[in-house]
Amino acid sequence: MPEDIDLPRRRLFGTALTALAAAPFVSIGPAAAQTMAAPAGSGAGFGPLKQIDAGDLTVGYAEAGPADGPVVLLLHGWPYDIYSFVDVAPLLAKAGYRVIIPYLRGYGTTRIRSEATVRNGEPAALAVDTIALMDALKIPQAVIAGFDWGARTACIVAALWPERCRALVSVSGYLIGSVAAGKKPLPPKAEFQWWYQFYFATERGREGYSQNRHDFNRLIWQLASPQWQFDDATFDRSASAFENPDHVDIVIHNYRWRIGLAEGEKRYDELEQKLAQGPVIAVPTITMEGDANGAPHPEPAAYRGKFSGTYQHRTVTGGIGHNLPQEAPQAFAQAVLDATRL
Numbered sequence: 560m561p562e563d564i565d566l567p568r569r570r571l572f573g574t575a576l577t578a579l580a581a582a583p584f585v586s587i588g589p590a591a592a593q594t595m596a597a598p599a600g601s602g603a604g605f606g607p608l609k610q611i612d613a614g615d616l617t618v619g620y621a622e623a624g625p626a627d628g629p630v631v632l633l634l635h636g637w638p639y640d641i642y643s644f645v646d647v648a649p650l651l652a653k654a655g656y657r658v659i660i661p662y663l664r665g666y667g668t669t670r671i672r673s674e675a676t677v678r679n680g681e682p683a684a685l686a687v688d689t690i691a692l693m694d695a696l697k698i699p700q701a702v703i704a705g706f707d708w709g710a711r712t713a714c715i716v717a718a719l720w721p722e723r724c725r726a727l728v729s730v731s732g733y734l735i736g737s738v739a740a741g742k743k744p745l746p747p748k749a750e751f752q753w754w755y756q757f758y759f760a761t762e763r764g765r766e767g768y769s770q771n772r773h774d775f776n777r778l779i780w781q782l783a784s785p786q787w788q789f790d791d792a793t794f795d796r797s798a799s800a801f802e803n804p805d806h807v808d809i810v811i812h813n814y815r816w817r818i819g820l821a822e823g824e825k826r827y828d829e830l831e832q833k834l835a836q837g838p839v840i841a842v843p844t845i846t847m848e849g850d851a852n853g854a855p856h857p858e859p860a861a862y863r864g865k866f867s868g869t870y871q872h873r874t875v876t877g878g879i880g881h882n883l884p885q886e887a888p889q890a891f892a893q894a895v896l897d898a899t900r901l
Contacts, residue, residue, distance in 0.1 A: 581698045603645055603864035605660075608668060614691030615676050619668025620661040624652030629725070631895055632689070632699050633660045634866075636707020637810060638776035639882060640666055640800035642793075643706070649784075656898055659696065660745045664688055665709060665809030667800040678805050680813025682736070682834065683827035686715040693723060704895050706730035706883055707854075708813075718838040721829065725842070726898035728891070730883045731854075732846040732872070733862035737835035741817040752855040755779070759814040769807045773798050783854040784880025844899040849879030849886065856881075869901035 605621040614619075621641050631651050633644045641660045648658045662669040662684060671678065689712055693701065702725050703713040713735040717724040718735060744750070758764035768775055777794055780787075800806075815821035823831060844866045848859065859872045875883060875890045884891040 566570035584886075587742065591706050594879070601686055603649070605641070605645065610668060610747065610814065611692070611695050613695035614688060615673070616664055616688055616691070617670050617672055618661050618688075618692050618695075620659055620692075621648065622660070623648040623658040624656050626657060628655045629656050630656040630701035631656045632698075632701045632703045632713075633658065633704065633707025633884070634689070634705030634706065634712050634756055635660075635663060635666070635812070636771075637771045638779050638801060639707065639885075640797045642797045643882055643885040644888075645885070646707060647884050647892045650853040650888065650892035651895060654892075656702075656895075659687075659692075659698070659701070661692055661694060662800060662803075663712075663805040665803050667803060669803070677824055678808035678812060679824055679827075680809040680811075681816045681823040681831070682715055683710055683826060683830040684824070685712045686719065686830070687827070689713075689716055690720060690723065699723070700725045702726045702728070702895055702898060704891070704898075707881070709740075710734050711736075714840060717840045717844070719722070719833060719843045721842050726848065727840065727842050727844040727899065728894045728898050729844065730847045730849075730881075730891075731852070732848070732859060733840070733857075733865040735834050735837060735865075737831065738816065738819045739835060742819050749855065756818065757813045759811050759820065762900065765807065765811050768810065772801050772807065780882070783852070784882050784886060785847075785853045786851045786878030787880050787886050788880065837865065839865055839867045841866075843869045843898055845870075845898045845901070846872045847883055847891070847894055848874050850874055850876045851878045852881045852883075854881040871897075872898055 605623070608619050608621055610617055610619050633647065635641055635643045641662055644660050648660060651658045664671065666678070685708065700723055703716055704727070704854070705713045710729040710731055713727055713756050714729055714733060714735050717727045759768065776798065780789065780794060816823055846859065846862070848856065873890070873894060875887045879887045
């Protein structure tokens with residue numbers, strides 16, 4: 560779930576902002592969406608997944624759209640997987656984009672290539688994974704969009720490698736954090752929302768997550784998206800991604816690292832030092848939030864100053880929770896299309 564946050568969760572701004580002008584390829588309104596993809600939650604799937612060696616990983620990914628189209632890279636979070644974008648991908652492919660949706664390290668068919676490699680979940684490692692994937696696929700630049708861990712990773716790429724990021728779409732806004740920020744106590748209500756982080760800090764928590772990750776992650780889905788009525792089949796389709804042999808180690812390391820209970824790798828120290836400064840993001844950006852997000856997240860006003868380029872925030876209404884791309888795929892796809900026109 561989202562990054563180190565120095566503010567407690569508050570109710571976000573009430574109504575959605577007016578959509579931008581028509582996207583460069585197609586406008587995704589309610590009528591258009593019906594002809595471009597199956598309705599959200601329809602059980603639609605991807606074609607055969609692909610696999611490529613990229614840096615420390617062999618990355619499993621879904622791909623849609625024309626091979627010569629402008630690239631969109633869609634990044635999922637915890638505890639989710641590539642199916643968060645199953646209804647977004649057809650919309651973007653129809654609009655002419657080449658859509659790449661990778662499993663993050665520790666999920667699905669993505670594997671760490673060497674047994675000697677640390678099962679590391681720190682932010683810089685995931686961002687370097689993203690750059691390595693773009694290099695392996697010979698993608699010089701992409702629109703990068705995501706939520707949760709994926710939004711954090713997208714923000715880091717946009718901040719540290721802006722030449723690789725054509726535009727950014729980030730659910731819950733600016734999610735770049737640091738160990739120092741993570742050590743600062745929050746108000747009690749905010750600390751309560753991070754209950755799982757404290758659970759994961761214990762060996763009991765590691766063992767409990769390992770044994771019960773299916774039910775644990777289903778609970779997180781329910782808490783983070785309290786109005787989303789997903790069914791068993793929808794959850795189980797994603798839950799298979801959590802059986803990755805590195806999943807538990809990477810998740811536990813991620814949350815322990817945030818509060819200074821686990822060391823990172825020295826090879827990422829320079830990047831983490833830059834991130835600890837809270838770098839401003841200059842690429843065109845749309846931030847988004849669901850009006851019923853039950854996960855910890857900052858108020859949009861708290862991060863507005865972190866975006867120095869062309870910028871817009873959109874609050875998506877109608878009971879939309881934390882998994883915004885899967886709950887509101889048309890709105891998410893429209894933001895990706897519009898981000899290149901800011």
